[in-house]
Amino acid sequence: MKIAETAVTEAGTRRIASQEHNLYLAQGIQPHTATQIVPSGLLQPFSEALEAQLLARHKAVEKALHQYLGKPFYSEPGFILYQGDSTELLSHLGKAEVSTEIGTEVSVDLTVTSPPYNIGKAYEQPMSVEEYVAWCSxxxxxxxxxxxPNGAFWLNVGYLEVPGQGLCVPISYLLWNQSPFYLLQEVVWKYGAGVSAKRRLSPRNEKWLFYTKNPKSYTFNLDDIRDPNVKYPNQKKQGRYRCNPLGKNPSDVWEFPKITTGENRSSKERTNHPAQFPLAIVERIVRASSNPVEIVLDPFAGSCSAGIAAAGLGRIFIGFELKSNYCEMAANRFEQFQQARRTATQQG
Incomplete structure (x- = not known):
């Protein structure tokens, strides 16, 4: 394949450095927006009543889990992390789903996760595409x-190569119908930074698959995630405002900055985990598909972004992570998050 290229030197005309051609320069728009260490929505103090409920619920859930899963790697109110293989731990969690002896229900209200993509990362075991699909199923x-019964499952996936058929095949194409869940819709996560390419278009999106267990009965708190950035907020139809006073529905295309690296552009919330999704996006998911004191699960916890978002919104997080170094990193990150919450509360 021949690729048409035009040689451009520093001394020649550089369209990307011209305000006439580059809107970023013409409008003064910063090309990169770094994520914050923790979104402000996760630092809000809880009421005394909710604090008491969370503590009681955490103790009961931890006690029920201990009977079937053993002692967790790390546990603090609202945050329980186990080290081990996700399939084994999920099997044990199934046995603990209802502990008749203790009378504590530990069924999951929401699962938010991003499994390995089978693309050769250090934390992956290489598999054929067929093996990978079977494992995910x-x-x-x-x-x-x-x-x-009214729970939800949000699955974040990227792309992989299907030998002889496709280079950048969306994993969602392979997995969407590989479980008993009902696929409600696909959400496209659009971001600015990413891998560059010369022989194809640079990839700038990933997918979130939004599943429910019951297609007619599930939690969806739209008012909690409405977007107040409405272009025409005062537009009326027949004398009534067209838009909800809380804002618009965010739609199924979400634009959140990716966790980035590099001088002057590294995300503040970045950890050493190579596949970390931003807190802001999982915050929206947890708000939409769960309620306070409910259980949020991530069987591939990694840097525990789902755990921090869940705990910051008053949910009980259960996370599984295979590697001990990531568990240690996640525990340290959660403690830093808790310190940030305390500081924010003290500052009013």
Missing amino acids: GWMAQVYQVTK
Whole structure:
């Protein structure tokens, strides 16, 4: 394949440095928006009543889990992290779904996760595409088993190569119907920074698959995630305002900055985990698909972004992570988050 290229030197005309051609320069728009260490929405103090509920619920859930999963790697109110293989731990969690002896229900209200993409990362075991799909189908079925009847499952996936058929095949094409869950819709996560390419278009999106267990009965708190940035907020039709006073529905295309690296552009919330999604995007998911004191699960916890978002919104997080160094990193990150919450509360 021949690629048409035009040689451009520093001494020649550089369209990207011209206000006539580059809107970023013409409008003064910063090309990169770094994520914050923690979004402000996760630093809000809880009421005394909610604090008491969370503490009681945490103790009961931890006690029930201990009977079937053993002692967690790390546990603090609202945040329980286990080290181990996700399929094994999910199997044990299925046994603990209802502990008759203790009387504590530990069924999952919401699962938010991003599994390995089978693209050769250091934390992955290489598999064929067929093996990978079968493995995902297995653990997704396990998630279904531990999910409440009105629960939800949000799955973040990227791309992989299907030998002989496609280079950048969306994993969502391979997995969307590989579990008993009902696929409600696909959400496109659009971001600015990413991998560059010369022989194809630079990839700048990933997918979130929004599943429910019951297509007619599930939690969806739209008012909690409405976008107040409405272009024409005072527009009326027949004398009535067209838009909800809280804002518009965010739609199924979400634009959140990716966790980035590099001088002067590294995300403040970045950890050493190579596949970290931003807190802001999982915050929206947790707000939309769960309620306070409910259980949020991530069977591939990694840097525990889902755990921090869940705990920051008054949910009970259960996370599984295979590697001990990531567990240690996640525990340290959660403690830093808790310190940030205390500081924000003291500052009013």
